[in-house]
Amino acid sequence: MSKGSPGPTPGFLVWRLANKWRVAVDRALAPLGLTHAQYSLVASLYGMQRDGERPSQRRLADHTGLEALYVSKLARALESAGLIGRTRDPRDPRAVQLALTEQGEAVTQQAVAAVQDLLQQLLEPLGGLDAPRTRAFTDELITLLDAPLAPSAPNDESTRRRTP
Template sequence: MSNGSEGATPGFLVWRLSMKWRVAVDRAVAPLGLTHAQYALLASLYGMHRTGLRPSQRRLADQIGLEALYVSKLARGLESAGLLERTRDPADPRAVQLALTEQGREVTAKAIGVVQGLLRQLLAPLGGLGSPRTREFTRELRTLLDAPLDPFGTTDHETEQP
């Protein structure tokens, strides 16, 4: 292990990896006028649109794991930049739907290409994107993401029965 991470806890290593990734994506998408958070919103929206969805801000927030208020703030900024449109949902006037503009689709497609290059670099030590080690790593990450966390310690997950 490098950078003094020998003996580090799994939590610290997860934090370090997430910070390494965030910083790398921030730097990579900065020439396109984006931040990592903006990229996450746009790329998720891009993927949802490709499957025919026009999500609400709330649904997109749930998809990417950000607070709805933060997604709203990001969306307003991206709307000002001409990358997405925010419109009222005809079925629910309280909800705001998001859609990429043509410029937003172009910028997002470029950003996705850049970030895919970073992902290939990150996963090269595991054998690349399609390798068995990467597939196992992805399964382990999903397991951890699906595990409930209780910051107040009111549930003892180690003693719960399945």
């Protein structure tokens, strides 16, 4: 919280909500052997495959907002678990394409259902998943996510406290 602020800052609240959500998803998916990060990968892959896409790890990293190196690590773990297959892209030998296995698709469908139930619970105070307040909240989150943030250097003039 910022000094002199009457309550928590929006940044603090976003951080708290993100942590609350991550913990709840991790707990809900533990029986399926998935973490929240792994879920983000398989659920995104599931949706992309339904749309006829066989994405590369890079494309999936861009889609999820996860670092490419982290996606690679997650993909190897999911491959070891038998949930996804990784193959070289015939058009670009440097690229690795990902696809859910049959087992991966079945687990992902169960995971999506569990997360949808959890999402309904989280959004109940706003009227539920399809409520106007939820749609407005979603629009606001998209606006914030689409706004670029330029990292500032520690010695950048704009980051130094000014004293009178």
